Amino acid sequence: MNKKTILAIDVGTGMIKVFVGRMQADGSVDILGSGAAPTVGYDRGAITDSNALTHSIRQAVDCVRMAADSQETGCVYLGISGSSLVMQNSIGSIAPITSGTVTVEDIERACKAATFAIADTDYEILHVFSTKESVVKPGAALEVEAHIISAPKVIVQGLTQALAETGLKLNGIVANGIVAAEAMRKELPEQLNNFIFMDIGAGTADVVIYVGGKLCSSASLPLGGDYITNDLMQGLSVNRVHAEEIKRYYSRLSPDLHNQGVVLDCNDYGTTDKHISFDFLYDIIESRVDEIVVLLYESVKPLLDKYLTVNGQTLECIYLTGGSGTMPSMGSCIAKVFQIHTETIKPAQLADEYAHSTNTVCYGIISHGAKISTGEPVAEGYSAWNVFIRKAKKLLKFDRC
Ligand SMILES: Nc1ncnc2c1ncn2[C@@H]1O[C@H](COP(=O)(O)OP(=O)(O)OP(=O)(O)O)[C@@H](O)[C@H]1O
Ligand SMILES: [Mg+2]
Structure with a gap:
């Protein structure tokens, strides 16, 4: 039985999230634990402070080691997104x-x-x-x-170096949106042909377009929920953590509260004056969501025209994931602007403690690592080449887990 261990590291704008899992005989991965740490030294695909980034990765990896009660890391895969891709x-x-x-x-x-x-x-x-x-x-x-x-090689080398300093040897770098979309695709209805997968996080929106059931285009755009958090920090004069909390509180409420004169108690972190009207939050949050979605549409529309509309095909659904992708107002605004049905997705087949939309990328990275370990095709039309390279590397004793 294959008992290989895989460590998946998602370097997100807000958090570094890590899964450690053990491969099973059927090629699936049992998640043994997860860890996370705030991302410092890395901004939307660019390393801004390599020492700080190393420290963040080390924190997240220590956390997963504690959670899984194991020092074993096995094969290490790291995922990135951002406009440098x-x-x-x-x-x-x-x-x-x-x-x-x-x-x-x-x-x-x-x-x-x-x-x-x-x-x-x-x-x-x-x-x-x-x-x-x-x-x-x-x-x-x-x-x-x-x-x-x-x-960019400079980013690949920087991340490899940051990992080496935490005592980890990197087996591969992947694009977050791509591996997440490919892993989640198996959970989507088989008959689907033309659809979009969107992971909207804190700082980036990864978009993957499928036409005729095939991955045909993708983009990693500098758009995410941090803009909303920043607006709340300024508009309400609160710190970042407090603004994040207010945003999540608002997301759980029904938009029907709009124009009802509702006032929310948003006090925390020692504040006493944060009794804020729902309408005030609505104006701040919804106007920023609208702006993000319009920018998303303007970036994705040319790709849709080029790969879909030109062939007389129509889009069937947009699947949303990532922390900001699952905000109800993001989903309804995307449905309105793109004029298409939207659905939020998460790695639901994982145990409840891991099955969050913010973990979709980690699930994608670990699934990708598992495919590589079993020699399964990782990209249509390129599989044998990758398998050949892997076999050659193994013979030459490189890339060993
Ligand atoms: N319940 C929620 N309601 C609203 N926003 C949320 C909620 N949960 C998470 N978020 C937002 O999602 C973002 C974090 O999502 P995620 O973890 O997917 O991002 P990331 O991976 O760190 O960043 P990125 O993918 O952009 O590099 C933050 O902006 C956070 O405020
Ligand atoms: Mg992310």
Whole structure:
């Protein structure tokens, strides 16, 4: 039985969240514990203070070690998001091995050719997905359009270094939105073709677009709930923790309280003057939610036009997760602006203590790690290449867990 341990680290804008899990014989992962620590030294995909970041990671990892009552970390995967990630589509063209037939290996070679077409020595490729394969006519080349996600090498090296300083050896860096969407996709209705997965956190909104059931485009946008928290801090003259609490309190209330003259007792942290009208909170929060959603729409609409509308397809649903994605007003505003049904999702198959929308990314990272450990394909059309690289690395004694 495979008893490999996997450590998944989600470097979020607000919190570093960690899961440790043990792989089971069927390829699933049993979560042994979770840990978290406030993120310091890292802002939306950029390392601002590497010592502080190392300290934050160490705190979160110590926390998970205590929770799981184990020092074992096994394979370590770390996930990032933010606008420093580069998402692009590129075309790769090759001659199939056997004229007139397309094999998995041909698609993999074409994907590899697509990565060469955009190769940039300052960037490291994290994921490659084949989004569209052209029909091969006898004697013609095979053309594959691939969606490629890369990260600046300077960030990859900085994170690897920060982990090394905590005594951990990194096995892989992943894009948060991508691994979360791919893990959650298995929980979504099978017949779904055209849908969007959105993880809206404190500082970034990761958007992954599926067309015809295939991942075809993604984006990591600098939009999240921190804007709302900052507005509340200023508007109510409260500290950050207090503003966070008021935001969560407001989120639990019905919007029907609007225009009802309701006053809320928002006192905490030694304050006595925070009796605040619901309408005041409503105005601050809803206007910022509107603004975030309009910006999201303006960024996502061109991608939808390019990959969906142009082919006469229609969007079926937007799945929302992440701490801010599950705010009721975020969901209803997205439904209104995108004119589409929205649903909030979380890793519901995990034990209750882990099944929160803020843990969807950690679940995605650990699931990705498990796939790599079992040699399962991690990206359509690129699997054998990755498996080959892994086997080669293992033979050369690199990348050992
Ligand atoms: N119940 C809630 N109501 C409103 N907002 C919430 C709630 N729970 C969490 N949030 C908000 O969600 C954000 C944190 O979510 P999450 O943990 O997904 O972000 P992160 O991973 O740290 O950041 P990012 O993904 O943007 O890098 C914070 O802005 C927090 O205020
Ligand atoms: Mg996040």
